[in-house]
Amino acid sequence: MEELIKELIAAPSINPKVKAPAEAYLAAVGTDDQNAAADKLVEALEWGICTIDEELDFAESDYAKQSMGEESAAKFAASVRARKAAGEQWCDCPACVAGKKIYDSKSELYK
Numbered sequence: 001m002e003e004l005i006k007e008l009i010a011a012p013s014i015n016p017k018v019k020a021p022a023e024a025y026l027a028a029v030g031t032d033d034q035n036a037a038a039d040k041l042v043e044a045l046e047w048g049i050c051t052i053d054e055e056l057d058f059a060e061s062d063y064a065k066q067s068m069g070e071e072s073a074a075k076f077a078a079s080v081r082a083r084k085a086a087g088e089q090w091c092d093c094p095a096c097v098a099g100k101k102i103y104d105s106k107s108e109l110y111k
Helices: 002-010 016-026 034-047 054-060 061-068 070-085 094-104
Strands: none
Touching: 002 016, 002 094, 016 034, 034 094, 054 061, 054 070, 061 070
C-alpha cells in the first residue's frame, strides 16, 4: 500500500488537497497516529477521485482548451467520451487511478 501511496503522491495530476493527507499518512505509518491519518486520507480520496463525467467536464472546459490547446483538448475530450461510452466510470489520470486503488483497499490503511 505504501508504494501505491507514493505513486499517488508522485502523480503530476494530484490535487494538493489529496497530496497533503497522503504524505501525512506515510509519515504516520507504524505510529499511534496511523488510523487517524488513514481516516483523513480516505476522506480526501472520497471527493478527490474524479468520475468520468468530471473528467469530461474538465476536458471540454475553456481551461483545458487554454492549457492544452484547442486541438489537444478536443482529442482529449473525444477520448474521454469514448471511454464513457464504453462504460468506464472513473478518470484515468495517474492520480485518480492510484487513488481509486487505494480507496478500494482502504481497510489496508489501518493497523
